[in-house]
Amino acid sequence: MSDFDLDLGIKRDGGLTHVLDKGLGPRAWEDVLETSGEYIDIVKLGWGTAWVTGNLRRKLDVLRGKPVVIGGTFFEVVYARDRLDDYKRWLGSLGIRHVEISDGTVEIPRERKLELIADFARDFTVLSEVGSKDSEVVFAPYEWVEWITEELAAGAWKVITESRESGTAGIFRPSGEMRTGLVDEIAHSIDVHDLIWEAPTKSSQAWFVKHFGPAVNLGNIPPDEVIPLETLRLGLRGDTLKEVLLGDAEPEPAA
Numbered sequence: 001m002s003d004f005d006l007d008l009g010i011k012r013d014g015g016l017t018h019v020l021d022k023g024l025g026p027r028a029w030e031d032v033l034e035t036s037g038e039y040i041d042i043v044k045l046g047w048g049t050a051w052v053t054g055n056l057r058r059k060l061d062v063l064r065g066k067p068v069v070i071g072g073t074f075f076e077v078v079y080a081r082d083r084l085d086d087y088k089r090w091l092g093s094l095g096i097r098h099v100e101i102s103d104g105t106v107e108i109p110r111e112r113k114l115e116l117i118a119d120f121a122r123d124f125t126v127l128s129e130v131g132s133k134d135s136e137v138v139f140a141p142y143e144w145v146e147w148i149t150e151e152l153a154a155g156a157w158k159v160i161t162e163s164r165e166s167g168t169a170g171i172f173r174p175s176g177e178m179r180t181g182l183v184d185e186i187a188h189s190i191d192v193h194d195l196i197w198e199a200p201t202k203s204s205q206a207w208f209v210k211h212f213g214p215a216v217n218l219g220n221i222p223p224d225e226v227i228p229l230e231t232l233r234l235g236l237r238g239d240t241l242k243e244v245l246l247g248d249a250e251p252e253p254a255a
Helices: 026-039 056-062 072-080 084-094 110-121 141-154 180-189 202-212 223-234 241-245
Strands: 017-021 042-045 068-070 098-101 125-130 158-161 195-198 218-221
Touching (some): 026 056, 026 223, 042 218, 056 084, 098 110, 110 125, 110 141, 125 141, 141 158, 180 195, 202 223, 218 223
Parallel strands (some): 017 042, 017 218, 125 158, 195 218
16 A cells, blocks of 8 residues: 555455465465565355466465465366365465355256255365356356256355456357346345355456446456556446546536
């Protein structure tokens, strides 16, 4: 935060920033944390990148103090290979206390997914994910609501709404356009504080901040977009200045 005090009355007031790491090294993370660490709430090591990162433990040492979760796609690999108990032990040995449970690529029977959430929730903080990574798969809004409700009841701390890192699936159309009607249907039935909306693009981040307020939980944020997102939350960027700082009010006329 700048030490130049303009007394603007601006401060961060909630909202999780869930950051997607695609393979940054320890020194790169040291730089990221030095400049924007206070705005990062969760770090996700995307899909299976943790498995092929040679200096993983050194990287986790740098990230110590930040909740770290391995991407749900890797959970699906472990599930398909029937190595769930080994996965738990590996996470424990790494000191990772969060786990993402998804079925965006590998089909997991509905009841089995709920059982897995309940099982892992005994020892880990679970982030479950709803939505398919296949851009051609479209679920009805009532299905999203039903599944999110079930997964929260099973023990998920937060439920992530799928969009992929490209913003072209799940709550987004293949073109990159957001399914705003779907988002509103979900938010009408689910407390938005229980959700993490994947929003990898600036336009989607700005839309969520304007639509739900600065305290909205946003995910799949690239490390170099953490500070730009924080300016959106604070109204320090033209996209959200009027809505956040001015309450969308017209300026008072000059005397």
